[in-house]
Amino acid sequence: MLKQLLLVAITASFIAVGCGESSTGSGKPKLVYIAKNTGNPYFDPLIQGFKDAAAEQGCEVVTVAPATADATSQLPLIEDQIQQGVGAIALSPNSTEALNRVLDEAMAKGIAVITVDSDLTNNEKSRTVAVKTADPQSVGEGQIELLGSLIGYSGKFAILSATTDAPNQNEWIGIMKKTLETNPKYKNMQLVETAYGNDEPQKSLTEAEALLTKYPDLKGIVAPTTVGVAAAAQAVETAKKADTVFVTGLGTPNQMRRFIQNGTVKAFALWSPYDEGYLAGQVAAQLAKKSLTIKSGTKIQAGKLGEREVREKSVIITGPPTVFTKENIDQFHF
């Protein structure tokens, strides 16, 4: 009897734990960032950037995320934020389709909706603006310039890509080839082969090793995919060719740290998730404060990143990728 009454008391107090402080309206605009899912290290620097920008703009920030990245898991979270009357909802959507209605509802209530990293492709009208990583042009050109600077703008090189139909990689490779043809700075660089490792570590490694065997005078491998660049570095390290073959591409600092530290790779690139989050935070804060309207060509003052322009389909690009070297890699943990 006593035991059971005690249980009731425990439940009541357990539920009551949540009411410690009741939420007070501080008058500051409220922003929320909803990541794809919890426990995804890619979003940690992004969230930090978002928070820093919001703090600079004097806004309150909340970050929430669903446990899983399935299509509907963000729905109730968005609904809860609408109900709380936030000024702006920034999110990395898990679906280009399933969230539209609830986002339309948010926008109808005057809440700004900012997609970060992933966009609502073909459903762009369900968000106010999209903040994206880097534009394909700067990625493609940046890869060629990075490789050129490593091999002295002359010599044979190969590309190690993901799958033959990977849309991002194919777009970048197209721009890389065009840059080689049109810019005289790169006229002495010769692309000998594009290999595909299917973004599988083992297949990528085999392809990279094949390239080293086939072209003994190869000077560089550029892999615009995180799996490929790590595999190429592995192949060069195993073949002890780090002095003659330069590997670069797009990789994450955590994946590439070992190769940078032991000298196998001199430099590689990737956009900065921190900057992306920071830019999204700046845009969200300014939209929540109604000090910004999104139109094609609008200039946005994005704090320490400087100025950014709104492009077609209301897209804002974070900027060219960051180049990671031995000097700066220890500042990045993702």
Added chain:
Amino acid sequence: MNQIVTVILLIIALAVGSQMSPYFLDAGYLLKKTSMEVPIAIMAIALTFVIIGGHIDLSVATGTVLVSVIAARSFDELHLPMAMVVVVALSCGALLGAFNGLLVVWLRIPSLVATLGTLALFRGLSKILIEERTIRGFPDWFLGLHQAKLLGTIPLPVIVMLGLAIIAAIVLRFTTFGRTVIAIGTSEPAARYSALPTARTTMLLFVISGVAMGVAALANIAQIGSVDYKGLPGGELIAITAVVLGGTSIFGGRGSVLGTVLAMFLLVVVRSALGMRNVQVENQLPIIGTLLIVAVAIADLPAKLLARLKARRRNIEGTGTKPGATIHA
């Protein structure tokens, strides 16, 4: 009797929730959050029958996904009109349920094991049938069903859920089938020796669960407008939680549809209140887990109190019964 605990917890949760956030107590918002959980609630209503009948169906959520995938493909590739897709979904659901029923009744595999198998099987078949694709483009009138509101406030899915719950409650209480389910759940051998149609009734239990998958699949498609194989992760666990939280005995024999519906509301209220305070989904789990354990632990409290009171009175009247001796009512 047992749903009294659920009602009390629901009232406590509403009171606490309104203290936690000024935005919480808003009928429109809570109804909208409820309408999002309607697919799970429909599964839970059917599961109430299955569990009262002494069985379990772990495949409800993945079965719903499989039905969604088949319905989506028949719409997308066979270009069936949506009205036909509805028929396809309901029949497919019934077939999946019948398959579970055959495993349990005919092959005599315990339902826990049989449906643990089909839980994985249905998800796997969904993946094979749709691969990594997402099917979309359902007609507007169908997608509009999720947003339709009756009397300007109550979402259509919630009405459908309540309608199904009322029918289910009537079937359970006032039909021969309902009483047979309770008899089987209380003691299957006793039901069999009483010449009750145990095999047929058990089969029907799983078919009902299957038809519920069909309805849940349609509700789910109307809600999100797209279908892939990854939907409703862990949905079966939420549905079972609702059934047990609603006072239905996991051992079968007793329980109520009303309790299940109340428990669904309780879950929505608790999650919404925590969501208002931006509590992460994983951090909500210990609270929901504790709620379940406590609800089950105190479920018998009203009955026990009554029994104790009777016993005491009898004791005073001098019948010689020791207090507490007849607690087990």
